[in-house]
Amino acid sequence: GAVVSQHPSRVICKSGTSVKIECRSLDFQATTMFWYRQFPKQSLMLMATSNEGSKATYEQGVEKDKFLINHASLTLSTLTVTSAHPEDSSFYICSAFWDRRKAEAFFGQGTRLTVV
Amino acid sequence: AQTVTQSQPEMSVQEAETVTLSCTYDTSESDYYLFWYKQPPSRQMILVIRQEAYKQQNATENRFSVNFQKAAKSFSLKISDSQLGDAAMYFCAYSGGDDKIIFGKGTRLHILP
Numbered sequence: 439g440a441v442v443s444q445h446p447s448r449v450i451c452k453s454g455t456s457v458k459i460e461c462r463s464l465d466f467q468a469t470t471m472f473w474y475r476q477f478p479k480q481s482l483m484l485m486a487t488s489n490e491g492s493k494a495t496y497e498q499g500v501e502k503d504k505f506l507i508n509h510a511s512l513t514l515s516t517l518t519v520t521s522a523h524p525e526d527s528s529f530y531i532c533s534a535f536w537d538r539r540k541a542e543a544f545f546g547q548g549t550r551l552t553v554v
Numbered sequence: 555a556q557t558v559t560q561s562q563p564e565m566s567v568q569e570a571e572t573v574t575l576s577c578t579y580d581t582s583e584s585d586y587y588l589f590w591y592k593q594p595p596s597r598q599m600i601l602v603i604r605q606e607a608y609k610q611q612n613a614t615e616n617r618f619s620v621n622f623q624k625a626a627k628s629f630s631l632k633i634s635d636s637q638l639g640d641a642a643m644y645f646c647a648y649s650g651g652d653d654k655i656i657f658g659k660g661t662r663l664h665i666l667p
Contacts, residue, residue: 470653472654472655476597480659480660481645481657481658481659481660482599482645482657484654484655484656487653487654529597531597531599533599533655535653538653540604541587541589541604541649541653541655542601542604543601543649543655545598545599547596547597547598548597548598
């Protein structure tokens with residue numbers, strides 16, 4: 439079945455550094471991927487829509503210069519958290535539609551980011 | 555903007571019993587999808603059931619079924635014969651014309667042995 443793979447599953451970085459999270463559709467092409475953020479015991483908050491070959495669309499309140507999204511191929515989207523701070527610590531999840539007509543989406547395993 | 559509301563932060567059910575999780579949503583669109591996702595402790599999102607708005611028939615998947623009331627904008631999930639493995643966070647979600655999937659705040663379901 440369709441799989442979305444996210445890497446790394448866990449990352450710890452120092453405050454002020456940048457960290458990149460990858461989201462890959464393993465056996466299908468995804469022109470659109472979505473990035474979510476989930477705080478402990480809370481819901482998934484949509485951060486941005488990643489569009490292959492064009493700029494990402496960010497949700498209101500999400501800093502595009504802080505969360506850089508690149509969707510350079512039909513199977514890979516990356517989220518880079520720049521100049522990370524402890525408040526950026528969170529669980530980040532990506533998703534992609536396998537069949538947009540049926541709204542069948544698959545989710546990555548998530549990445550737990552800890553900024554120290 | 556579309557919104558999804560889950561009014562039950564937590565629920566408990568005895569093993570083998572039936573439980574219903576509530577969800578309401580707001581939208582001005584006529585064509586959309588509704589979902590229930592399960593998030594176990596691993597935090598992997600798992601699709602439980604999907605409903606297409608233009609279909610009047612309620613979706614069912616084995617022990618899981620929905621009560622879709624389009625006019626009332628209500629989309630509840632019924633879990634029959636609850637099992638210990640059903641314990642998880644359950645999110646109601648909406649996807650419309652812009653393809654975004656918007657989630658409710660979730661309901662944590664506890665299964666009592």
